[in-house]
């Protein structure tokens with residue numbers, strides 16, 4: 001299969017991997033993403049996980065080709081969760097709107113639920129994604145896709161939720177992010193029966209000392 005790199009889209013501050021928007025040289029010029037890895041192990045791990053997770057019907061990009069430096073994968077057209085949160089908090093600058101955020105929260109929790117269930121069946125132990133930065137998820141036609149799996153490791157599933165929420169609190173409008181995180185926690189505990197104490201533990205492990213104040217605010 002012939003394809004060409006069109007444009008580098010590496011995230012600022014990432015010294016490890018490089019990501020490119022690319023196109024297959026067919027009539028449709030099928031869009032795709034080429035991710036170059038800094039190590040063979042990271043590349044092999046991500047390729048294996050993407051293929052297996054997709055085979056189990058988790059929403060992740062399809063692997064199109066693996067070469068010695070990287071992985072060519074399906075392009076997921078849409079906004080990242082990082083971008084969506086910025087849009088939502090701007091739209092709700094005057095007034096936090098819990099009902100407008102509910103469906104995104106359920107989609108996120110459901111994606112994590114599916115990921116943890118499938119990953120634990122695959123590896124016969126609980127696995128966490130670990131690098132759960134909001135830029136690692138894209139919303140396409142109302143469905144969440146996960147992109148970044150090289151840091152996957154054994155762990156308790158609540159770790160991913162705790163770390164995800166700390167990433168949310170580090171950017172954007174603090175009051176709005178705090179309200180969003182509290183709303184997410186309520187659903188996690190209410191409908192999904194997650195153990196919030198374990199999520200809190202992961203938050204504290206990940207945080208710098210000055211962030212502990214925010215964790216207090218989430219839980220009171």
Ligand SMILES: Nc1ncnc2c1ncn2[C@@H]1O[C@H](COP(=O)(O)OP(=O)(O)O)[C@@H](O)[C@H]1O
Pocket residue numbers: 009010011014017018019032033035061073074075076077080135136138147148
């Ligand atoms: N298959 C894809 N479809 C759409 N966007 C992608 C795809 N792969 C990567 N991206 C974009 O590139 C960024 C970096 O990709 P990612 O896989 O998270 O690598 P990194 O290890 O650099 O974080 C993502 O945040 C996303 O915006």
Ligand SMILES: [Mg+2]
Pocket residue numbers: 133135136148
């Ligand atoms: Mg990433």
